[in-house]
Amino acid sequence: MTQRQRPLMIGATAADPKRAVFIWNAIRKYFNEAGLETEYALYSTYDALCGAVLDGHVDIAWNAPMAHAQLLLQSPGTCRTLAMRDTDEDVHSLIVARADAAIADLDDLRGRRLALGVDISSELFLLPTAQLAEDGFDITSDCELVELEATEYSNLQRWVDDRAIFGAVMDGRADAGVIFEPWLGYLLRRHELAPDDIVEVWRTRPYCHCAYTSGPSLSETDSKRFVELLVAMDPEDPDIAEMMRMEHLTKWVRATDDGWSDLMGAVRKADLVGKIF
Structure with a gap:
């Protein structure tokens, strides 16, 4: 050895x-x-x-x-x-919407406003958009993408994070948004929401x-x-x-x-x- x-x-x-x-x-x-x-x-x-x-x-x-x-x-x-x-292990990204937004599935999301992370984000853009395409939903033509302002972090990288996306959904700037599932509990507590105040529209396969x-x-x-x-x-x-x-x-x-x-x-x-x- x-x-x-x-x-x-x-x-x-x-x-x-x-x-x-x-x-x-x-x-x-x-x-x-x-x-x-x-x-x-x-x-x-x-x-x-x-x-x-x-x-x-x-x-x-x-x-x-x-x-x-x-x-x-x-x-x-x-x-x-x-x-x-x-x-x-076996985590998911979700598309969530407000319960009053009348969005229950991908068909309901067509023509509506969707918030995503930056285009190099694995869990907030790349994985969800690739798998949405496999499920017959093209983000470039089937919905309107909401442009959110990116935050610059101390290492000079710019990101749109789960908090920004969820906030946009809650305040009506977006009809639905992609978030990383492990953040969901924290986001609900932060906004003082009950689980049934939001709807899970779609989720990725586990990764x-x-x-x-x-x-x-x-x-x-x-x-x-x-x-x-x-x-x-x-x-x-x-x-x-x-x-x-x-x-x-x-x-x-x-x-x-x-x-x-x-x-x-x-x-x-x-x-x-x-x-x-």
Whole structure:
């Protein structure tokens, strides 16, 4: 067995620097105490992180779905899916409408106003629009798209998020909107709504969300050891319990590339392979 010449390097983004440092200090401590010497590096964007993976500076990346799918597409068989949170498995995007909007299904949505995320958003645009097309609904001709103002975040990227889309539906700027299902409970509470105040018009097929991606520099031995230790994390361990709460999971689970196949197809269809992470 070949001995590692340096610590295992895990990469992630620092969208929320304070939380990110707490989370990755806890993860680093866990792996080091388990005997797998580990360091981490935080990057400003997924483009920078994934570039570091492809260049061999990062062994494993904690990735958003688009970044993960792009690495799988660009380096098939070299970059691989390792694991994900239990909350990343079999998730959905939804089209929701107000209960008083008289929209119960896709036929009712024809000719109405639909709010979506930016066109590179995996869960708020790419996956839903690709699967809507498969279900016979073309967003370019079957509805009117509502243009919402994007918010610029601290890493200089601009996004239209679930809160903006749901708000547009609730205040009447849109008749319906696409949201990521795990956000639904929070959005209902924020707007002081009951579940029956909205209607689920349509949902995507289940897909997987964030993931750990292995890079070309990761050996099979280290890959196996990393996943074994990761899935063995005990949510009752006081040293990692708060990290798991902040990362919105109760356990880590093994994963394969299959959960991102629909997204990879949507990325190919949109001619985005290698263009954005």
